[in-house]
Amino acid sequence: MNDNKEPVDIGDDIEVIGPGQLLRDARIAKGMTKSEIAEQLNLRLALIESIEQECFDSNTPKTFIRGYLKNYARIVGINSEDILSSYEMLDVAEQNDAEMKSFSQNKRKQAEDNRLMLTIYFIALILIALTVVWWWQESAKMEPSVVTNAALQEQSTSAVKATSADDKSAVTKVTTDNSTGLATQTDEPLAKQIETADAVFEQHMANNPDSADRATDAAVISSATASTRGEVNNAVEAEPNTDQLVFIFSGDCWVNIFDASGERLAWGIKKADYVMTLTGKAPFSITLGKPELVAIDYNQQAIDMSQFQQGQIAKFTWPKN
Structure with missing residues (x-):
């Protein structure tokens, strides 16, 4: 018998009857006990019970398991090909069940990951919104302060410029008067020119204490x-x-x-x-x-x-x- 068979796809609505149940039903129908089967097959009673319960040891090669099933079917008088086909179907069903469990676990894990990502996105969105609100409030607070500081600075600059202009005008007047007197009024005595300049400066100082x-x-x-x-x-x-x-x-x-x-x-x-x-x-x-x-x-x-x-x-x- 060829062990390399193509995998069989079993639908969810098909109930698989395992080889253990078929052999047990045939043994009971012939009126034989487990001990008699074990004695004729020269196997341990625990192994016969495992076969009927379809609890196959994963460490036992499948070739040996197929031999046990074939000999058991021969003793109880049923077709060994049916028993082996049932065993193959049972193996496929177990594989499908394992795949379904793995798929279900993957889907559950993916759903958990999606929920986690949504939570992270939601928290990030809240943080961004709070940052925007804080920035807007700070900008609103700073605008009046900036305007006030600019106005005060402009007023201060204007006052300084006005004071500087007055001082420069007065000093320039004194210097100009003195220079003009020395350069053009040569007929006027020097002492008179200096006295005139002194009077102009003293008047300016009295007006700007x-x-x-x-x-x-x-x-x-x-x-x-x-x-x-x-x-x-x-x-x-x-x-x-x-x-x-x-x-x-x-x-x-x-x-x-x-x-x-x-x-x-x-x-x-x-x-x-x-x-x-x-x-x-x-x-x-x-x-x-x-x-x-x-x-x-x-x-x-x-x-x-x-x-x-x-x-x-x-x-x-x-x-x-």
């Missing part, structure tokens, strides 16, 4: 003067029979300084961080546009600048008589 800025500048000068004064006094020595003035500027300041002989020692706007050393005969006639921005040493002795009012032009003679 800038009290807040001057208070801040006064605090700056107090800290900068201590370190600068020592260096200047050590570096410069006064000439014999002359007096010495050292000016330390913490901000832009207009000055006009004469010595006792009437010689002009300094005039004009001095920039911040500038150190100016003058020598001449005392007493000195000193005019400062912003006294709070200047520290003065007279013969290496500091002059108390707190005596002058902030925001006012200081005109004084030093040393005092």
Whole structure:
């Protein structure tokens, strides 16, 4: 008998009768016991019971199983071909059942995977939606702040530009008036030209006190003067029979300084961080546009600048008589 048979497809509605049931029915019909069958086949009783229960050992070769079934069918008087065909059908049915179980398990696993993926997609969608809502709320909060900051910055810039324009206009006027007087009005005395420029600058300073800025500048000068004064006094020595003035500027300041002989020692706007050393005969006639921005040493002795009012032009003679 050829063992290599084509597989048989068994429908779900076909009931397969196994070889064990056919052999058991034939044995009972002949009135034989299991022990008699086992004795005639020279097999163990447990093996006969396994055949009738169709519990075939997977470790036993199928060739041996077919031999047992064929001999059993011969003893009970039924066709061995029918028994072997029933065995083949039973094997096919078991294979189909195993395949169906495997297919069912795969389908169940696939369904679980699909549910898991749907859950992940749903969570991701919720996170994206929450992110969009958060971004929208933050953007809505930031827009008024940006507008306010832009408006404040624009107002501040306009105010600074206006103040700078006023200051530049005033300084330019003083400089232009002075330059024009020196260049074109040659017939007018020099002292008269300087006096006119001084009056223009003093009027500008009186109209633009800038009290807040001057208070801040006064605090700056107090800290900068201590370190600068020592260096200047050590570096410069006064000439014999002359007096010495050292000016330390913490901000832009207009000055006009004469010595006792009437010689002009300094005039004009001095920039911040500038150190100016003058020598001449005392007493000195000193005019400062912003006294709070200047520290003065007279013969290496500091002059108390707190005596002058902030925001006012200081005109004084030093040393005092």
